[in-house]
Amino acid sequence: MKWGIIATWRMALEGITEVSRDLEKGLSAADAIEKAIMAVEDYPFYKSVGYGGLPNENCEVELDSAFMDGDTLSFGAIGGIRDFKNPISVAKKLSEERFNSFLVGIGAEEYAHKNGFERKNMLTDKAIKYYNDRVKETLEKGLSPYEGHDTVGMISLDIKGKMCVGTSTSGLFMKKRGRIGDSPVAGSGFYVDSEIGGATATGLGEDLMKGCISYEIVRLMAEGCHPQEAADRAVEKLNQKLIKRRGKAGDISVVCMNNKGEWGAATNIDSFNFVVAGKDQKPAVYLAKNVDGKTIYQPATKEWLDAYEKRIENSIE
Ligand code: GLY
DSSP, X not given: XXXXXXXXXXXXXXXXXXXXXXXXXXXXXHHHHHHHHHHHHHOTTOTTSSTTOOXXXXXXXXXXEEEEETTTOOEEEEEEEOSBSOHHHHHHHHTTOSSOOEEEHXXXXXXXXHTTOOBOOOOOHHHHHHHHHXXXXXXXXXXXXXXXXXXXXXXXXXXXXXXXXXXXXXXXXXXXXXXXXXXXXBTTTEEEEXXXXXXXXXXXXXXXXXXXXXXXXXXXXXXXXXXXXXXXXXXXXXXXXXXHHHSOOOOEXXXXXXXXXXXXXXXXXXXXXXXXXXXXXEEEEEEEEEETTEEEEEEOOHHHHHHXXXXXXXHHO
8 A cells, every 4th residue: 555745844744754664564654644733842952843933922832733634634733833742643533622722822821731742942052042042133133033934834645544643843044923824724735635635835914824735735635636736726826816916925835635646746836845754755855946937946966965964963063
């Protein structure tokens, strides 16, 4: 039987490599998503997810996460949770609830506490330094503090044909307290239906939500589009609509997979990357960019991968 897994950004490579071996042996799509996203959340030097994620304007790390089961369409989501180690595990647990499956702030924290999830101070010294530097820069230069955002979003297909999707993010650096982006919002940051396929997004949440982009991609796949065509069409349509109506579009990048393990990726920026693995494909990083309204991608070169690792090593010192 086929299996597959695809995720936004190079940061997912280690987690995907680990769970790939187990997916081959029968690991469920749900456990694969949780385990692989936990690996990203636990790694202290990724600045946009979990431990080490950059804080809001009050220097607090508020995390958003979601999990969806493509067989039952159940989803769990949390927004603005503080001081819990693995938001994806809380979201996955919430997906078992018939009611109250999307919780924010104190409600999410109470739920996590009652269900025994591990607490952790998620604000690192490095994140505090980034915060102090950005405050200074923003005040001195009058800059907008907001840029694009690198959320980890991941879709898996297991050998029984079940599909799941998960997301995890610290949201926009310097966001307002309580701001929630697309990542925990069903249809925008994620969507999956095992009878069709799944999609997940990264970029500027405020713009991604304007197009309910993940649902749109799954809808296009249901109409018969190959995942690549669905991703290209959905991203280009939203990008053009935002430019026409608002003068510009924020960062929009997506990955998707159908229930045959075929996949696609699309972006409106010039430096998106993603990771994919499957029955016939070893875990690989691809570099994607938008050229004249179309996404092109190629496997990352050894030079690119080495430079990435060096950057991460330097940030450890
Ligand atoms: N895409 C993540 C966010 O905007 O929070």
